């Protein structure tokens with residue numbers, strides 16, 4: 390029996406699953422937390438990976454390991470392979486001005502956005518690595534001068550597992566490369582001219598591997614608990630591409646993930662290029678494509694609402710479900726960390742519609758759940774406008790553990806929602822990729838997900854109508870204040 394491991398190094402924590410390569414049966418799982426903040430020293434991810442490997446009782450028996458990670462994070466290395474500065478994460482908005490500059494330099498407005506969408510499938514926003522490199526070049530020129538290579542969180546962890554064997558050994562995959570802003574999913578090539586345009590020169594970048602191409606072998610002494618004979622390293626991928634692989638998303642499936650980020654995506658046969666910039670035209674982990682919409686505010690909206698109400702997440706769900714659909718007109722616009730979709734990095738959240746009737750904990754809890762789902766419903770609209778077919782939504786991520794999110798989602802999203810049993814679908818996708826690398830073949834092994842629950846409910850259009858009115862009202866105010 391071949392055994393494989395999958396790692397999910399995401400924003401809030403590192404998760405490791407160990408599974409049977411052929412059947413997908415779960416053998417062991419463990420996790421460890423990541424530090425808070427939008428700027429993180431990669432050594433914290435390495436420590437968390439070590440703790441998560443300890444928590445699964447080690448990986449001595451595994452034949453292959455793949456790492457999936459939060460997308461976009463800028464990891465800069467010097468000639469010796471040391472980290473130049475803490476990584477700037479996908480949700481760090483300090484490079485919003487750099488994103489605007491890059492669009493301006495490409496012609497500005499619609500022409501600038503179209504240029505980027507055609508070149509790399511996506512219009513850069515503050516999340517993208519290319520904008521972080523521009524920010525670094527402008528704001529920290531001494532550190533920028535020391536950068537010999539730039540890579541992403543999953544590339545760096547994979548390289549460390551291989552024993553950090555020199556910059557030339559850095560590897561990435563199509564899925565994560567597509568979130569840099571300097572690799573084209575449509576052509577499969579780097580756009581080093583765009584990297585140079587943003588950063589001023591061309592640091593080394595990882596070689597881009599195909600879906601089941603090995604990235605090397607695990608160095609047994611890189612970390613405690615690794616296989617003594619080494620094990621094959623899969624190419625790894627971004628966390629959303631891994632989730633698509635973990636749930637086995639097929640035609641008509643749209644995956645909605647409620648983690649630190651909210652994401653809405655589907656697997657497509659052709660690359661996307663949305664000049665509006667709402668849909669990012671990423672690549673997936675199977676050789677296809679992954680059009681995706683991402684919000685900055687998702688599960689943490691629930692964390693924040695629970696903290697405001699001084700209740701735990703289960704009580705928040707109970708409160709939300711005890712209030713009427715639409716919360717009697719109480720609306721939360723949940724831009725608590727600024728927002729990426731719509732592209733308003735300076736926005737803040739707002740609550741609209743407070744009356745004596747709606748000034749209850751239950752109404753606020755309901756407004757928080759509905760607000761975060763409305764933001765994702767906007768993303769679903771944008772995805773379908775780009776041609777995605779939606780028969781059902783597959784709901785995953787930590788926020789899917791909320792009974793209120795599960796039950797209110799079909800009312801807001803307007804389609805049936807299926808929820809796989811609570812699990813780590815990003816780590817599972819990485820494990821499935823590792824199994825593909827270990828077993829070979831033209832496609833990943835078929836693993837079944839059992840115990841999926843379906844939630845159906847009549848859509849309540851008034852929820853989205855009131856949200857849309859409040860969103861526009863508050864965006865106008867934010868623009869007025871910022872501008």
Ligand SMILES: Nc1ncnc2c1ncn2[C@@H]1O[C@H](COP(=O)(O)OP(=O)(O)O)[C@@H](O)[C@H]1O
Pocket residue numbers: 399400401402647648649650688689691692702703786787788789790791792
């Ligand atoms: N029962 C629950 N109800 C609502 N949210 C939950 C529940 N359990 C976990 N979460 C939330 O899930 C989030 C973490 O989700 P996860 O998908 O692991 O994030 P990430 O992959 O970005 O690190 C946390 O913000 C946490 O509060």
Ligand SMILES: O=C(CO)[C@@H](O)[C@H](O)COP(=O)(O)O
Pocket residue numbers: 399400401458459460461479516568627628629648649650651652683
């Ligand atoms: O920026 C994106 C997608 O473009 C985010 O989805 C990150 O990949 C972080 O993911 P989570 O930690 O929320 O899973």
